[in-house]
Amino acid sequence: MAKKKTLFECQACGYKSSKWMGKCTNCGAWDSFVELSAKEIEILQKIDKTTLSSTNVIPITEVEQDKIQRIPTGMDELDLVLGGGLVPGSLVLVGGSPGVGKSTLLLKTCANLAKTNKRVLYVSAEESAGQIKMRADRIEANEKNLYLLNELVLESIIAQLEKDHFDLLVIDSIQTIYSQEISSAPGSVSQVKAVTFELMRLAKSKKIPIFIIGHITKEGSIAGPRILEHMVDTVLYFEGDSSQEIRLLRGFKNRFGSISEVGIFEMTKKGLVSAKNIAKRFFNRKNALVGSAATVIMEGSRPIILEVQALVAETGYPSPKRSSTGFDTNRLTMLLALLEKKLELPFNQYDVFVNIAGGIKINETAADLAIIAAILSSFRNRPISEETIFLGEVGLTGEIRDIVMLDNRLKEAASQGFTKAIVPSRPLEKHNIKTYIVESVEKIVDWM
Ligand SMILES: Nc1ncnc2c1ncn2[C@@H]1O[C@H](COP(=O)(O)OP(=O)(O)OP(=O)(O)O)[C@@H](O)[C@H]1O
Ligand SMILES: [Mg+2]
Incomplete structure (x- = not known):
């Protein structure tokens, strides 16, 4: 009888080993290895193969350039960081610490696009539709083309997208969505990897932009793995103290633009607005001071x-x-x-x-x-x-x-x-x- 193949994965860094280890030799985390099921191994192999597989080779001179038509998000600061607008078929990760304003920013972006007759789907696994509605009332995001879906299961979200056409999808947040095909808990390395991979495939095949929200751990990286940053097209980090009004949106990686620009927002009662006049926001002292x-x-x-x-x-x-x-x-x-x-x-x-x-x-x-x-x-x-x-x-x-x-x-x-x-x-x-x-x-x- 053939021996069953076993594979263990570090939940901190995604490192794989055929043997269980008390301490990960790659990242040093203790007691972080879990055994992957046969189904999980199969899915992960599929992901790796798809990333590696290539079609026929073509001389670069004969390749037709993609004509990118960027979609303005209705928020100048966000457009600036995205490199001039949203690219259809791109997967954008927005990371930030709790309460910094990730949901607020993306809900408003959805409303702006919905206003221009685009059908937008906002999937929330964290908040109920009623909670989102409350935020929408406050930030004036009530648009009839903006649809809400309260869902945790990836397969149901995909089914929804197969049924109806949407021009933009927002996932709030990647750590709470899970695929039924994978047995580990939502937010674990294999879940996050498989969900992101499916979303990437969806974005490319349907040619729609997808935003995914990611929580940041205490150490400052997106919870789950760095793998996420490699897989997506664009990574934006939201910075700022939730007790302060100013928020910075910084590009960390962008396959469609520069990462040198920074979006500066101000959190107001009506949501995030472009902080245009920031000249003296961080310095308004009128006399000499010690220290x-x-x-x-x-x-x-x-x-x-x-x-x-x-x-x-x-x-x-x-x-x-x-x-x-x-x-x-x-x-x-x-x-x-x-x-x-x-x-x-x-x-x-x-x-x-x-x-x-x-x-x-x-x-x-x-x-x-x-x-x-x-x-x-x-x-x-x-x-x-x-x-x-x-x-x-x-x-x-x-x-x-x-x-x-x-x-x-x-x-x-x-x-x-x-x-x-x-x-x-x-x-x-x-x-x-x-x-x-x-x-x-x-x-x-x-x-x-
Ligand atoms: N009535 C209000 N007036 C002004 N600011 C508000 C009001 N309500 C909420 N906020 C701001 O919105 C922030 C929460 O925004 P939001 O829920 O978008 O953050 P988030 O990054 O999605 O958080 P989480 O990590 O919990 O999902 C609060 O920290 C606060 O600064
Ligand atoms: Mg949120």
Whole structure:
């Protein structure tokens, strides 16, 4: 008799093994292996084969280019991140932490499309139709072409799409939908993989765009697997603190456009609206303050003025605390070590806390100088003028390094009434702001 084939899968990373393992050799997770059933093995093999199978080879010169007709979503910020609108047949993953506004954004997008006579299906496995209706009333999304389906089973959703034609499908959320063909729980690696694969096939065969919503785990990745990011065409992440009104929609991957643009929204009672006038949203201080410095970060092609805050206090612990919100803690530790060495300041006896106002995360190094300025200001108890802006990256040797788009940042700062800028190099253009070049961290003290 032939021996039964066994296969185990890590539920944390999707790694497969013919033997059960207590600890995954790929991702290090403990007790994460479950045995796959024969049916599951068959489905997963089918997925892999379909991805690998190829038809006849064609010379590239003879391939006809796909003519993409993008569909405007009725939300400028979303169109911007999508690369100019929604592409028919594309699978778009929208990830974000709980309560950030994923359902709100997509329900409004559905309503906008329904308004243009497109039939839209919003599948929710998390909320009842009544709950969605309540949201629709609040954000004015009541359109007769917008249909709701309260369903958990993938096969029923597909049957619905076979029965009726829809121009857009939204799945809220991928972790709650399950395929009856797979026995593991919704949200597990094999479920998420199989459901996404079926949705991808559906999007391509019916040439309709599909949005899937994905929850983000505490670690910041889409729960379930990274595999999801590989399978879909576009991955967008919704960022922002649900206690703050500003939300950023960032492209992480896009097969149909650039990922350098960022959509900026504002959460209002009527839902998410484009946050056009954000110039002074993150910095509206009118006097000099201790421990607060201004900088300009670039979000895509848009400059945003930010307030960086720092608190330096004598420590009561054997090893001082370092904590930061919106800024990389490792980088903060590096900057403190540099200040200790170059300026001979005893930071080993002080706790240091850094906060970026407005719930924004800084993903670039151009704010280093502002962080240092805020720390020094708090340490020395000396206020920084509300008219000064700090721009520059700090290197390990203490030198202040050049940053990209210096002129764009200075232009924005000048237009918002800043009069003095501490910069790493001479700008190319002339701006209505006085610039002072600093070459090293030791020199920054002179400008505070
Ligand atoms: N009446 C209201 N006025 C203003 N904002 C509201 C109101 N009701 C809800 N909100 C905002 O909407 C957010 C919830 O939005 P939504 O349900 O779209 O988020 P989500 O990302 O889908 O959450 P989940 O992960 O729970 O599905 C709340 O955190 C709140 O900021
Ligand atoms: Mg939701």
